[in-house]
Amino acid sequence: xxxxxxxxxxxxxxxxxxxxxxxxxxxxxxxxxxxxxxxxxxxxxxxxxxxxxxxxxxxxxxxxxxxxxxxxxxxxxxxxxxxxxxxxxxxxxxxxxxxxxxxxxxxxxxxxxxxxxxxxxxxxxxxxxxxxxxxxxxxxxxxxxxxxxxxxxxxxxxxxxxxxxxxxxxxxxxxxxxxxxxxxxxxxxxxxxxxxxxxxxxxxxxxxxxxxxxxxxxxxxxxxxxxxxxxxxxxxxxxxxxxxxxxxxxxxxxxxxxxxxxxxxxxxxxxxxxxxxxxxxxxxxxxxxxxxxxxxxxxxxxxxxxxxxxxxxxxxxxxxxxxxxxxxxxx
Numbered sequence: 477x478x479x480x481x482x483x484x485x486x487x488x489x490x491x492x493x494x495x496x497x498x499x500x501x502x503x504x505x506x507x508x509x510x511x512x513x514x515x516x517x518x519x520x521x522x523x524x525x526x527x528x529x530x531x532x533x534x535x536x537x538x539x540x541x542x543x544x545x546x547x548x549x550x551x552x553x554x555x556x557x558x559x560x561x562x563x564x565x566x567x568x569x570x571x572x573x574x575x576x577x578x579x580x581x582x583x584x585x586x587x588x589x590x591x592x593x594x595x596x597x598x599x600x601x602x603x604x605x606x607x608x609x610x611x612x613x614x615x616x617x618x619x620x621x622x623x624x625x626x627x628x629x630x631x632x633x634x635x636x637x638x639x640x641x642x643x644x645x646x647x648x649x650x651x652x653x654x655x656x657x658x659x660x661x662x663x664x665x666x667x668x669x670x671x672x673x674x675x676x677x678x679x680x681x682x683x684x685x686x687x688x689x690x691x692x693x694x695x696x697x698x699x700x701x702x703x704x705x706x707x708x709x710x711x712x713x714x715x716x717x718x719x720x721x722x723x724x725x726x727x728x729x730x731x732x733x734x735x736x737x738x739x740x741x742x743x744x745x746x747x748x749x750x751x752x753x754x755x756x757x758x759x760x761x762x763x764x765x766x767x768x769x770x771x772x773x774x775x776x777x778x779x780x781x782x783x784x785x786x787x788x789x790x791x792x793x794x795x796x797x798x799x800x801x802x803x804x805x806x807x
Contacts, residue, residue: 486793497785504781505774506553513549517768549770556774566771570763575775578760583779585655586756590745592672593679594737601684602730605691606723612696620688628685632744636678636751643674650674653753675752682744683737690733694726701725731794738787742780 540546556566565575608620627635644652651674656667698704699722707717749758757776764772 482796486796489792489796490789493785493789497782500785501778501781502557505557505778508774508777509549509553509556509770512768512770512773515768517766552770553774556771560775560778565775568764568769568772570767570769571760571772575771578772579757579775579779582755582757582760585754586745586749586758589672589676589679589749589754589756590741592676593683593745594741596676596680597683598687598730600680601687602691602723602727604684604688605693605726606695606718608688608692609695609699609722609726610718617692621692624685624688627681628689630682632678632682632747633751635681636675636748639674639678640751653751655755671752671754675748675754678752679741679744679748683741686733686737687730690730691726694729695722696726698722698725728795728798731798732791734794735784735788735791738784739780742783 568575568578571578604620608617611617640652643650651671655671656663704717704721707721746758746761749756761776764776
C-alpha cells in the first residue's frame with residue numbers, strides 16, 4: 477500500500493469522473509424518454525386502469541393532457557431534467573406519489589440486500605479462491621472451480637425458485653418472501669434478518685463464481701512469482717506466504733472486478749426482489765416500465781447508472797491505493 481496517500485490526485489480523478497458522468501446521465505435519461513415514447517404501452521390506459529375501457533375519447537384526451545404525455549418526448553425530457561436539477565424528480569403516475577418518495581421508501585431495502593449479498597460474495601469467494609489456489613489441480617481445486625462454473629451458468633431466477641422450493645416449501649425453515657411475517661404489524665430486526673437470508677443468499681451465490689475464479693487465478697499466479705518463492709526459501713511459514721504475500725498480490729485483480737459487477741448485481745437484485753417480493757425498487761421498476769411512467773423510469777435509470785459509475789470509480793480508487801505501480805493521474 478502506498479505510504480503517502482495522494483489525496484490531490486484522488487480529488488482530480490473524482491472531479492474528472494464527475495464531469496464525465498454528467499453528459500452520460502443526460503444521454504441515458506434522454507434514451508429512456510425516447511424508448512418509453514416508442515413503447516406500445518399507453519400510459520393513460522395504465523393510469524386509468526379498468527376505467528379506461530368505458531371512457532370516451534374526450535376524457536382520455538383530457539387525461540393525456542393532464543398527465544403531460546400529449547407533448548413531444550423531447551419536451552417532457554427537458555422539463556424533467558431542469559426540474560431534477562432543483563431536486564424535483566416529478567410525480568409518479570403509476571404510484572400516485574412523488575418520485576422522490578417512491579425511491580426513498582424502497583432504496584434502503586434494495587441497498588441492504590445488495591450490500592449484504594456483495595459482502596458475502598466477496599468473503600466467500602476469497603476463501604474458496606485461496607483454498608483452490610493452494611494446490612492447483614487437486615481434488616479441492618477441481619471441486620471449487622467446477623462449482624464456480626456451474627453456478628456461473630445458473631440463471632438467478634432459477635436459483636431463487638429452487639431455494640424457495642427447498643427451504644420455504646419443502647423444509648419450511650425460512651420464509652418464502654416479503655419483509656415481515658404476515659401476522660406482524662411492525663417491522664423488527666429479527667424478522668428482517670430472517671426474511672433477508674434467502675434473497676441475499678441467492679444474490680450472493682450469483683456473484684460468487686466471479687470472485688472465486690478471480691481470486692484463485694490471482695493467488696495461483698502470485699504463488700509462482702519470485703518474491704513468494706524467495707519468501708519460501710527464507711523459511712517463511714506457508715501461512716504467512718499465502719496470506720501475507722500471495723493473497724495481497726492476488727486480490728489486486730479483484731478490485732477491478734468490484735466495479736464491473738455492479739451492473740449485474742443491480743440486474744440480479746431486480747430479479748431476486750421480484751421472486752421474493754422484497755420491498756425494494758424492483759416492483760417500482762417493473763410497474764414504471766409497463767405503465768410508461770416517464771419521471772419514475774428516468775429517476776430509476778439515472779440511479780442505476782450513477783451506481784455503476786460509482787462502482788467503477790471505487791474500483792479505480794482502491795486499485796490506485798493498493799497497487800504502487802498505478803497512479804491516479806494515469807486513470
